Amino acid sequence: MIIDSHHHLWDLQKRHYGWMSPDLKPLYRNFLVEDLIKTTAPHKIGGTVVVQAHQSVEETRWMLGLAEKSDLILGVVGWVDLKHPQLAKTLLELKAHKKFKGVRHIIQDEPDVNWMLQTEVMRGLRTLHEAGLTYDLLIKPHQLDVALRLIDHLPAMPVILNHIAKPYIKEGKREPWATQMRQLAKSSQLHCKISGLITEAGHANWKTEDFTFYLKHVVEIFGWDRLCWGSDWPVCLLAGGYGQVLQLPEKILRPDATEKQWAQFMGLNAQRFYRLG
Numbered sequence: 001m002i003i004d005s006h007h008h009l010w011d012l013q014k015r016h017y018g019w020m021s022p023d024l025k026p027l028y029r030n031f032l033v034e035d036l037i038k039t040t041a042p043h044k045i046g047g048t049v050v051v052q053a054h055q056s057v058e059e060t061r062w063m064l065g066l067a068e069k070s071d072l073i074l075g076v077v078g079w080v081d082l083k084h085p086q087l088a089k090t091l092l093e094l095k096a097h098k099k100f101k102g103v104r105h106i107i108q109d110e111p112d113v114n115w116m117l118q119t120e121v122m123r124g125l126r127t128l129h130e131a132g133l134t135y136d137l138l139i140k141p142h143q144l145d146v147a148l149r150l151i152d153h154l155p156a157m158p159v160i161l162n163h164i165a166k167p168y169i170k171e172g173k174r175e176p177w178a179t180q181m182r183q184l185a186k187s188s189q190l191h192c193k194i195s196g197l198i199t200e201a202g203h204a205n206w207k208t209e210d211f212t213f214y215l216k217h218v219v220e221i222f223g224w225d226r227l228c229w230g231s232d233w234p235v236c237l238l239a240g241g242y243g244q245v246l247q248l249p250e251k252i253l254r255p256d257a258t259e260k261q262w263a264q265f266m267g268l269n270a271q272r273f274y275r276l277g
Contacts, residue, residue: 001046001047001267001271002043002044002045002046002229002266002267003045003046003047003048003049003074003228003229003266003267003270003271003276004040004045004047004048004049004229004230004231004233005048005049005160005193005195005228005229005230005270005273005274006049006051006162006193006195006196006228006230006231006232007036007048007049007050007051007230007231007232007233007234008031008050008051008052008053008232008233008234008235009031009032009033009035009036009050009053009063009066010030010031010053010054011030011032011062012028012029012030013030014062015054015056015058015059017053017054019053019106019109024238026234026237026238027234027235027237027238031233031234032066033066033069033070033072033073035234036048036072036073036233037072039233039242040072040242042243043242043243043246045072046267047072047073047074047267047271047276048072048073048074048075049073049074049075049076049077049101049230049270049274049276050063050066050067050073050075050076050077051077051104051136051162052077052078052079052103052104054079055079055105055106056079057078057079057080057081057090057094059078059079060076060078060079060080060094060100061094063076063078064076064078064094064097064099064100067097067099068097068099073099074099074271074274074276074277075099075100075101075102075274075276076097076099076100076101077101077102077103077104077134077136077274078094078100078102078103078104079103079104079105080094080103080124080128081124082103082105082120082121082123082124082125082127082128083118083120083121083124084124087124087127087128088127088130088131091127091128091131091133092131095131095132095133098277099277100133101133101134101274101275101276102128102133102134102135102136102160102274103128103133103134103135103136104135104136104137104138104162105138106138107137107138107139107143108138108139108140108143108166113142113143113146114146116143116146116147116150117146117149117150117153122150122153122154125154125157126154126157128157129154129156129157129158134158134159134160134273134274135157135158135159135160136159136160136162137150137159137160137161137162138162138163139161139162139165139166140165140166141165141166141167141168141176141177141180143165144165144176144177144180144181144184145180147161147165147184148180148183148184151184151187151189151190152187155187155189156189157189158189158191158273159187159189159190159191160190160191160192160193160228160273161184161190161191161192161193162193162195162196162230163193163195163196163197163200163232164181164192164193164194164195164197164214164218165177165181166196166200167200167214168200169197169200169201169206169210169211169214170200170201170202172210174213174214178217181217181218181221182221185218185221185222185226190222190226191222191226191227191228191269191273192218192222192226192227192228193227193228193229193230194215194218194227194228194229194230194249194265195228195229195230195231195232195245196230196232196235196236197211197214197215197245197248198236198239198240198244198245198248199232199235199236199238199239201239203238203239204239206239206240208248208251208252211248211252212252215248215249215252215253216252216253219253219256224257224261224264224265224269225264225269226269227264227265227269228265228269228270228273229246229249229265229266229267229270231245231246232245233245249265253265
């Protein structure tokens, strides 16, 4: 079964997304479950994980409500305030929904590069771990050094890196990203999503070979048992369609993968990491 481990949904009538403006024309409309079904059906996607795009518990509850009514959505990665003194209570409430699997914060937009190392954040992450939940780590290359320190502090916590830390694919820049990623991958609890990549390249003129080094590097350092595929739909629409995102790793990586390895990458690893039903 193919599992899309990373996509979003949003309703612009319900909330304002600060990162999204009308000039992002492919994105500036509602994307709901019916759109997801229509998009994924031709590609035989068996299940998905919907990930937060708004930093509010209200959006998390909304996504959980959608997931409860959908057999396609297997898991929800929401948002909570990791610094909140009542965090444990909030997590307990959200965990009443069996599809609530983990949490994400948009760290990539935090002006403080050390945001994730704050005492309150670290305490919140430990509370998350104690609650049996996972953490989606959304960062950019300039935050990789700090992420290394974070993972050192939380060696047992299941963390999954989003979008292979968004390397500078458009510029063809490989270092220090490649070296820092190799260090990060030494943590056996850390998984990684091959997702969100075509939007890091030239939106109008990217080529398959632009991604070859980056994809092969993460396979080398993480191995097939800690990688998941994700579409990052509908954000991917800025640079290409759902099918193109699905085909990209297939063109670059599948020739070197066994059937078992490919099955792990395309679904089994996500199923195991998020404990999907």
